[in-house]
Amino acid sequence: MTETVCFKNIGQLIQTDVSADGQPRLKFSNHSALLVKNGRIESVVPSSGLKSSDYSKTVDLKGKTVIPGFVDCHTHLIYAGERKEEMEQRLDGSSYMDILKNGGGILNTVHATRKADAQSLFVTARTRMRRMMALGTTAFEIKSGYGLDLSTEKKMLRVGRRLKDALRIPVTLTYLGAHAVPQGSTRSQYFNFVMEHLPEFRDLADGVDIFCDRGAFKAQDLRRLFLHAKLVGFSQLRAHVEELSHQGACAEAARLGAHSCDHLEHASPNDIRAMKHAGTVAVLMPGVTFFLGEEKIPLVHSMIDAGVTLALATDCNPGSSPTYNMQTVLNLACHLYRITPEQALIAATYGSAKALIEHTEYGSLKPGQRADFLALKTSDYRDLFYYFGENFVESTYIAGRPVRTAKNPATE
Numbered sequence: 001m002t003e004t005v006c007f008k009n010i011g012q013l014i015q016t017d018v019s020a021d022g023q024p025r026l027k028f029s030n031h032s033a034l035l036v037k038n039g040r041i042e043s044v045v046p047s048s049g050l051k052s053s054d055y056s057k058t059v060d061l062k063g064k065t066v067i068p069g070f071v072d073c074h075t076h077l078i079y080a081g082e083r084k085e086e087m088e089q090r091l092d093g094s095s096y097m098d099i100l101k102n103g104g105g106i107l108n109t110v111h112a113t114r115k116a117d118a119q120s121l122f123v124t125a126r127t128r129m130r131r132m133m134a135l136g137t138t139a140f141e142i143k144s145g146y147g148l149d150l151s152t153e154k155k156m157l158r159v160g161r162r163l164k165d166a167l168r169i170p171v172t173l174t175y176l177g178a179h180a181v182p183q184g185s186t187r188s189q190y191f192n193f194v195m196e197h198l199p200e201f202r203d204l205a206d207g208v209d210i211f212c213d214r215g216a217f218k219a220q221d222l223r224r225l226f227l228h229a230k231l232v233g234f235s236q237l238r239a240h241v242e243e244l245s246h247q248g249a250c251a252e253a254a255r256l257g258a259h260s261c262d263h264l265e266h267a268s269p270n271d272i273r274a275m276k277h278a279g280t281v282a283v284l285m286p287g288v289t290f291f292l293g294e295e296k297i298p299l300v301h302s303m304i305d306a307g308v309t310l311a312l313a314t315d316c317n318p319g320s321s322p323t324y325n326m327q328t329v330l331n332l333a334c335h336l337y338r339i340t341p342e343q344a345l346i347a348a349t350y351g352s353a354k355a356l357i358e359h360t361e362y363g364s365l366k367p368g369q370r371a372d373f374l375a376l377k378t379s380d381y382r383d384l385f386y387y388f389g390e391n392f393v394e395s396t397y398i399a400g401r402p403v404r405t406a407k408n409p410a411t412e
């Protein structure tokens with residue numbers, strides 16, 4: 001049965017349109033109504049003169065501002081345990097990579113995640129996702145990478161699949177076997193193991209990812225992984241690159257057709273040219289800069305000037321960015337990168353969607369797209385960027401349906 005829901009009395013509706021110069025821009029419509037048919041945007045019409053009897057249901061949004069839902073295109077939200085002691089060590093002067101080198105960091109979470117059963121990983125991740133949805137996230141990317149062995153990596157990705165089915169929300173799954181070198185292996189031993197077993201992950205994940213940095217993997221590993229992943233038939237290639245040092249992995253990833261290059265604090269003008277040339281999305285995660293206390297800010301304005309698509313994501317994980325809140329990420333992006341609210345909002349919706357599969361399905365509130373949108377508590381969307389530490393999302397709608405408000409606290 002077809003069902004048209006009319007969301008009336010929207011004070012300001014914000015969509016994204018690609019203008020004649022090929023650049024995305026926000027499009028504002030005042031006093032409008034959104035017609036949603038079978039979970040998709042049908043049209044935007046003036047709010048005056050609507051007849052409720054024409055629709056299966058009418059929802060009065062009472063002058064609220066409506067924006068597209070946030071797309072969180074880089075998360076590690078399936079994990080066990082927390083890393084508060086490491087936060088204290090870092091605040092006392094230890095570095096993120098030194099902690100990893102000594103068997104902590106990512107390896108600490110690997111230890112806890114290997115021990116956790118699938119059901120407890122599912123329940124804790126579902127709690128996190130519900131919290132994230134209440135804060136405005138309507139599509140996710142989720143990585144494995146806290147197993148570094150076959151059974152735990154597969155367990156994580158199967159949990160990801162269950163989350164996607166249970167929450168009925170767009171989820172892109174990524175196999176991140178090359179996240180760190182497990183204890184007891186050398187880099188090359190472990191990397192060869194990842195390569196050998198890559199085909200086993202083809203049905204469990206949409207794409208692959210690799211962490212390239214000093215103390216992790218190298219640009220040459222990325223090259224081998226991507227070439228093999230393409231042969232095996234993975235549709236998405238993404239990479240953690242140029243985060244803590246410059247390794248040349250971003251340009252290599254772009255040349256090999258990466259959908260996204262993520263982090264990029266140390267990316268160079270040459271890397272930016274390579275991303276532009278390849279149409280690679282630059283995924284920026286200012287929560288990591290904030291939480292790790294890193295001073296290096298990516299060359300965001302050079303990326304914008306070059307016409308590279310920017311995306312924003314939480315990087316939600318227990319070590320470098322324990323946040324569930326895309327609103328915080330948008331706010332940090334504006335002020336750490338000195339970009340405008342318009343640029344940040346476009347990056348967190350349209351841009352992040354471009355980094356994922358099904359990217360034409362959501363992100364702009366265009367007719368035909370999924371009706372994934374947020375009703376804000378404010379009449380001015382710039383409040384998201386002006387006030388910090390507030391929650392401006394009154395309700396989140398996914399495919400035209402309201403998400404139940406999560407009362408869960410930030411920790412489980």
Ligand code: NIG
Pocket residue numbers: 076105106109211240243288315317318319320321
């Ligand atoms: O994206 N840089 C490497 N990986 C993650 C952190 C994961 C962790 O510390 O648990 C990141 O920041």
Ligand code: FE
Pocket residue numbers: 074075076240315
């Ligand atoms: Fe990450």
